[in-house]
Amino acid sequence: MTQTFGIFYIVSTPIGNRDDITLRALTVLKTVDLIAAEDTRHSRPLLQHYGITTPLISLHHFNEHARVPMLLAHLQAGKNIALISDAGTPLISDPGYILVGALCEAGITLCPIPGACAAITALCASGLPTDHFVFTGFLPSQPTARQKKLSTFLKTTSTMICYESPHRILDCAKDISAIFGQNHAVVFAKELTKHFETFFRGTAQAACIWLAENPDHQKGEFVVIIQGIPKTKTAVDTEETQRILSILSDELSSKQAIALAEKITGIPKNKLKEMQFGQKNYTHV
Ligand code: SAM
16 A cells, blocks of 8 residues: 655745735645644734634744654655745745755655745835846845845846845945945835835935934835846946956056046946956956
8 A cells, every 4th residue: 555645835924914815825724734833923823813723833943954854754644734934935034945855855745835925025016127036035144244245246137135134224225325336226125015015216325315314214024126237237338347447457556446447437346346356366367
C-alpha cells in the first residue's frame, strides 16, 4: 500500500485590511490539520474573526530548523499543514524558507495560496515601471551597510523595492537622495490597505522634506520604491561620463576630478566615485 503524504499549503494573509484574504485561503485554513504561524498570538484574532479553530503551532526564525523534523513527520503521516506569517505572503521577508526547502527535498507537495504582499501592493500603485523590478527585502539597519546596499543598485534599470522600518525611514530617504541624486523619483507607500494608507510620490529630496515636516509621516509600515536608472543614463550617458571622468582624472586629483565631473554631468559624487573606482580597477587588470 502506498502511503499518501499530506499537502503543505503556503497561505497569504492580509497586510492590514482583514477583508484581503481569499476564499480559498479561508477554506484551506479551516480544513488543514495544523497551522504553523509565525506568531500564534498575532494570528489568533484573524483566525477567530473567520471562525477558524484549527490548532496552531509557532514557526519563527528562531525555531524553524528545529520544527522541520516534526512537521515533516506529520506530513509523511498524511496530515495537511498550512503556513502563515504575521502578514502577507510567508517567506517574503518572513520565515519559511528553510522548511519549504526541506519539504521540497522530501518530496512533499507544496501548494501556494496567493494573496496580499506589501511589495507588490505598493508597486502596482506606485506609478513607476512595473515591467522589471528587484525586491531586496529589508535594507540593512546600519547606515554604512544600508548605503552600500543602496549603491549596489546604481546601475540597475529595474524599479527597486525594499522594506524599511519607521525608525530609519528618514535616514533611508536621505541616503537615497545622496546616492541616487536629489531629483531621483521615489515612492514611499505607507500603511497599505489600512485607514491611513498614504502614497508619497516625488523626488528623493521632496520625500526627505515630507518625512521630516511631520513626525506622523514617519509612523507606520513602509514600502520604499526607487525608480530604476533610466537606460539612457546607464548606457549612453555612462560612456560620456566615463570619458569626462577619465580626462579629468588624468589632470586633477581624484577629489577634484569627481567634484568637476559632478558639476559637468550632474551625476552624484557617489556614483562618479564608483565609476572612477571601476576605471582604476580596469586599467590595473
Ligand atoms: N510577508 C510580508 C509581505 O508579504 O509583504 C512582509 C513581512 S515583513 C516582516 C514586514 C514589512 O513589510 C514591514 O516592515 C513593511 O516594510 C512591509 N509591510 C507590511 N505590511 C505593510 C503595509 N500594510 N503597508 C506598508 N508596508 C507594509
